[in-house]
Amino acid sequence: MRSAAVLALALAGGAAAQPLAVGPAARYDGHALVRVQLRAAPDLRLLEAIGADMWSHRVEAGGAGDFMIAPDRMDELDASGLDYEVLILDVQRVIDAESARIRDGAGRGAGWYDEFKPLADIGDRLDALAAARPDIAAVFEAGVSLEGRPVRALRIANGSAGDPACKPTILIDSCQHAREWITPMVCMYAAEQLLGAYGADPGVTALIDGAEIIFIPVVNPDGYEHTWTRDRFWRKNRRDNGDGTFGVDLNRNWAYAWGSNTGSSGNTGSQTYRGPEPFSEPESRVVRDLALSRPRLAAHVDLHSYGQILLAPWGYTSDLPPGHETFQMLGEEMQQIIAAVHGKHYVHGPIYTTIYPVSGGITDWFWGDRGAHPFGVELRGPGFNPPPEQILPNAQEMYPALVAFASWARLAHAPPGDFNHDASVDSLDVLAFVGAWSAGDGAADFNGDGLLDIRDLSAFLNAWNAGC
Ligand code: 0X9
Ligand code: ZN
DSSP: OOHHHHHHHHHTTTTOOOOSOOOOOOOOTTOEEEEEEOOSHHHHHHHHHTTOEEEEEETTTTSEEEEEEOGGGHHHHHHHTOEEEEEESOHHHHHHHHHHHHHHTTTOOSSGGGSOOOHHHHHHHHHHHHHHOTTTEEEEEEEEOTTSOEEEEEEEOOTTSSOGGGOOEEEEEEOSSTTOTHHHHHHHHHHHHHHHHTTTSHHHHHHHHHOEEEEESOSOHHHHHHHHHTOTTOOSOOOBOSSSOBOOOGGGOOSTTTTOSSSSBOOTTSTTBOOSSTTOSHHHHHHHHHHHTOTTEEEEEEEEESSSEEEESOSSOSSOOTTHHHHHHHHHHHHHHHHHHHOOOOEEEEHHHHTOOOSSOHHHHHHHTTOOEEEEEEEOOSSSSOOGGGHHHHHHHHHHHHHHHHHHHHHHTSOTTOTTOSSOOSHHHHHHHHHHHHTTOGGGOTTOSSOOSHHHHHHHHHHHHHOO
């Protein structure tokens, strides 16, 4: 293959390899979305047996879940005796309406957040954000997907403040699951607002001076592209499993407590197929390797949709994680911040008992393996294709919650010797500590024994000597 073919490929849109096998686009004629009242765990297996695609599920809502069911399986649902209500009669009509709206530009007002965006637009916007603030923002390629698409990231940090080795990293990603279109929008909005607030909002300025914040709006670019071109409700990546099925659920591919049949599946065709081994997929490896490259990983947020839920570890067990009280405190704080914006109620709690068991999930890995504080977030619905009017309010309510969480994580994960929290361990920290200590400031109770004495001074100096 030379000149002409290469040129045609280049013009067709750059580096992304195009999938070779292109069959007819997936259709959902007559598929219904039903909300089912679940009585017990076996009901979930029953629904799986009739090929139901679980869209969302919340234990706290009395075990109600939304499931998409094919028209030829509705009889089986009726025969099951399960109580259900129909939310959408014909899912294909909703897809058609959505694509017509996007094609005609009907939902498109002046704002970027008035309509869902394809992968290329998200990439362009990332470039524009970085170009507008080259002093504190840069786009980089975190890695490459299975089909050769770049997994792009935006890094926000102030290179002229502090010492990089002292800076806590906050990582925010979205779209492990391809069909959850609202998630990259909310992710982009948070990055954009953060950049806009630098220098104007003291809290955000301190955050950007004292930490690095990395956004990955589309972890699963192959799957995302697939939802725009072939199958609106594709969830997994695009791995050819070699048996006629495609896709690994990236959020079951992480190494912490990987492989349990509670919370993931070994069946290649399953929506929660975990892959042949932990980190078998390039997309999960890209995020893992980025995390491993950061010396001081503080927090991780993984955006999903839908259900309005703030999710803490664990996903693999109902046992409470170490630090459970801290997660409860943070969940409550974010819940209140979100509610104060547009009045939306988000529930919060551990994954396992708040939605359902998840093993090999990203959130368990960040806490169990890395010790970074993670949250998984289920954003607004309804469904994976909410009206585009939901995008902006959803983004507006999440942004301050993310800032609060990131700001907490920056301080909680700062090097102990960085007493004044300016992301360097230097003589200013000694001055600040001695000042606090002689003023009887509780912050100088460095060993936390309730007393201010010489032991605090020596504990501080040990930490200070250790540097970052
Ligand atoms: O099943 C999942 O992976 C998530 N639900 S979804 O409907 N978006 O597929 C829940 C996982 C919880 N953990 C994180 N959100 N990280
Ligand atoms: Zn998801």
